[in-house]
Amino acid sequence: MANVCRRICSGLGQRLALNPSSRNFASSPRCFNNKEHIYTSEHDELRATLRKIIDKDINPYVDEWEAEGIFPAHKVFKTLGNAGILGVSKPTEYGGLGLDYSYSCAMAEELGTINCGALPMAIGVQSDMATPALARFGSDKLKKEYLAPSISGDLVACLGVSEVSSGSDVASLKTTAVKKNGDLIINGGKMWTTNGTQADWMCLLANTSEGKPHQNKSLICLPMNLPGITIAKTIDKLGMRSSDTAQIFFEDVRVPASHIIGDEGMGFTYQMLQFQEERIFATAAALVPLDTLIKLTADYARDRKAFGQSILDNQVVHFTLAELATEVESLRSMLYRAVGQYIQGHDVTMLASMCKLKAGRLSRQTTDNCLQFWGGMGFTNEVLVSRLYRDFRLLSIGGGADEVMLSIICKYMDILPKPQKKK
Template sequence: MASSAFPVVRNIVRKCCSRPIYQPFRLKSSTSAASSSSSEIRPGETIYTDEHFQLRDSLRKVIEKDINPHVDEWEAAGQFPAHEVFKKLGDAGFLGVTKPTEYGGLGLDFSYSIALAEELGGINCGAIPMAVGVQTDMATPALATFGSDRVKREFLTPSITGDKVSCLGVSEVGGGSDVASIQTKAVKKGGDYVINGGKMWTTNGFQADWMCLLANTSDGPPHMNKSLICLPMDAKGITLAKRIDKLGMRSSDTAQVFFDDVHVPQEYIIGEEGMGFTYQMVQFQCERMFAAAAAILPLQAIIKETIEYTRSRKAFGQPILNNQSVHFTLAELETEVELIKSLLYRTVALYIQGNDVTKLASMCKLKVGRLSREVTDKCLQYWGGMGFTNDVLISRFYRDFRLLSIGGGADEVMLNIICKYMDTLPKPPKLKPKA
């Protein structure tokens, strides 16, 4: 592969394959702890090893060299070159860290995907990390786990190398967070599925080569009649509506997609027919952990920049930072970010050990969405009028991060899931038998 980052990635894989990938966190002895300063403790060492940090360092170089210098230009254009960016990431080995090695992946555990998601947060906008996350942790997990060898070689391998861009087709005009209510149908005819319907809020939609499509493949119960299908986006009968910029996310690439008698081979199904809802629910857990991880660096950066700005900006004869309400608020926000990290790392550790983390992943998603709104809103207030211009990063993330409480399941859906696991949801009333 062409990128200079790939030899580093290859060495990491070689080291990881020679020992257990995940090392449970153990407290250091009192002697070693006393002899170590806090500056020597690397953030995230509860789940991260030196190999994780080496991987992050390599990704950071790609971001600094090939992505961040162009973000302002892509924001102005309203779109980023997904094929160009994904190819660079694929060549460097960053698009398939958890995927099977026989299809071009690195075969590492999910903690490595989370490490990269964190580092993607170093990109100076919210749209591009989200687009990469669609490729790595939203459209491809079910394919990698349940797909046949044919569909993996046709769709997964080129997605790992960055030669194909993927998108996820779940949300519809009448069914966003209510996945069970989708109306798109895929009916068997000959050896094909014939697809009719449409999808909304499709990230990467205008540049995608294929879609991981959730569609109704039977008339059975709504949780058992759906299937995931690999859908080539150049298939006849697909129409893309005018791009919709999610809440003004200028470099996002979001489309409304319509299907009119679109034919795809039945072999393009992922796993078993009728299991699509279940597969998608599992896939959502990866998405929600990814979303939480990708928000950490921007939240930290926003707080840091706000500290620097309020220290230099004076009002009524003193720096704004000197006001107790300001530095106390920033201290509380910093504490909340650390709590999010701890919850996320615990969730990931349990996940890679094979546990059901639906409740914890939903909590991560709920809290990071709300905290992102709180951090950007409170920090922007301290920037005054300057915070509401396009010249500062806080303004961009104030705009972009509002999506975190909506996309991938709204806050209310997360609360509903948590309540189910707490067994606190009201039971539906029993129908009285007719006389």
Template sequence: MKMADEHDAFRATVRNLVDREINPHVDEWEQEEGFPAHDLFPRLAQFGLLGLEYDPQFGGEGADHLFTMIACEEYGRIGAAGVAMAIGVQTNMATPSLHKFGSDELKRRFLAPAIAGNSVAAIAVTEPDAGSDVAALRTRAVRDGDEWVINGRKLYITNGTQADWVCLLARTSDEGGHRGMSQIIVPIPTEGFSVSRKLDKLGNRSSDTAELIFDDVRVPIENTIGSPGRGFEQQMSQFVTERMSAAYTIAGQCRHALKRTRDYLLDRPAFGEPL
């Protein structure tokens, strides 16, 4: 793929949006330890930013991957990395599996509102004893008729205090290891679900990060994304999108930091000349 004029125009649009709608507020959001996702996301959605590569049938733009790369690079210019991360969760971490593997009905109920910015999404994988070792997770979903009954805890969940639904990875059989997991959409609020605490972090304070509790949470079996038992494989696919978007954002952060450093060195005099 090669950059075209439309990509350059898109970059200018995202940069202007970041400078106008986000950066003037980041100091306040860092101090408040959170940002208003339900206010910001609809503004991003007006420019198609929450569903760039997603099917237009559900409100997406059907764009090529370069648009995602450009958007993420420009998010790297946001003055608070936590906001960029929260946007990334909405667009490239919590929704790719739903778009790729979910039923049309699930997409209408959960993906379309997320693309429109009317609902906030979170991805619930990490647990107190299972982080990078996803195969060690313990949260269980047991089938009871037409419902899953979910019990467990999830930790370090970005957007956790504001989410309207989570893409949950849970064990749905006793096979052990990476086998027998499923991805399940859990709407919020749902009886038995709670946010046990909002974490007090050293950095990324504008991004709300939470511990989530599932205590006999019941959701319909039809909320399963893709095939039951294939959740680990689907989540690994979703991780690829997540990690590439993070890499693009970091590249944008580095480029922006270098530019700010250069500007400072040209502006700061020492011994009668710029540093």
């Protein structure tokens, strides 16, 4: 079926290439008549393709992978790669579909039908977190060696940014990549690395000079089978159980300097650009689970009786669910606005940060409120609400904590206090 899906998606890309006006929803009035106004029938076709894969090859095994604490990344990614899912907005010359980012957003939303948060996150690392800078700025050689096989699902990628003492504060990272005889000698370590135990290569952010912290970093394609790379441990997490998360150390790891993505010293800037897609992806992947959770909670509360009436008949319950549904629709509208501006080439750092902030907080609020209405059953591992309660707590932390999102928004509003000058 995967090959059939790949042909469907390839045909979709070809049709859209022949009709450029349909690739940008802002220039297509008909799309505003749709239920979800940034999407067309072509987006629906892509989502239907992905849904078949999820129903057949992913959801039947999620409980097993959650119990084992890991999913078979190479197998799952190869299935998705055969269908074109891992390169929706990547260049066609490297195996992508060449579509605009609204299609990646649609893909991220559909990934929300997976019965956990871990796999959408792991897939998003491959498609929208570790590869955007490579696709945009990397050399042809690096794209052929790392991007093309990541799109096809033959290689698993991870992103090496966070460290033990440097999470959301990217500028403070300590890992170094020092030039020597045409190579880079890498020392340091990375933390919270999604896909880290299974990855074939890492998009690594490291200091390549002694300059200013925003100008001394480079993104590097780092093969994970090199001497000096140690997977120190697999981190035991509260949620996202089926996604492997590693702590990794580097000791005198040697890689050619030609593995730097784009211009040396531009890594911080490139990573900030990658964060735009990461935060959009994370928001989009949360929408369907939140909708699903509200519906499941309404159904459960309708059937559950207490003190002679349905739990749902209590005003606090049905009013709360109505408020949550309203908040989800508000988030969806802000997300679609961000995507619309992004595919038109605008800087959406502030909007993407607002989306990420809202998604994290709304996910915490929704899962907490809904779990409460499930009562004792919500405190078991037998229902989706408890899994999403654990999984979605990460959204306010990973990819930039809420407080960092607020700082970014304040910066764009020009209300962030200026650092005090040292006397």
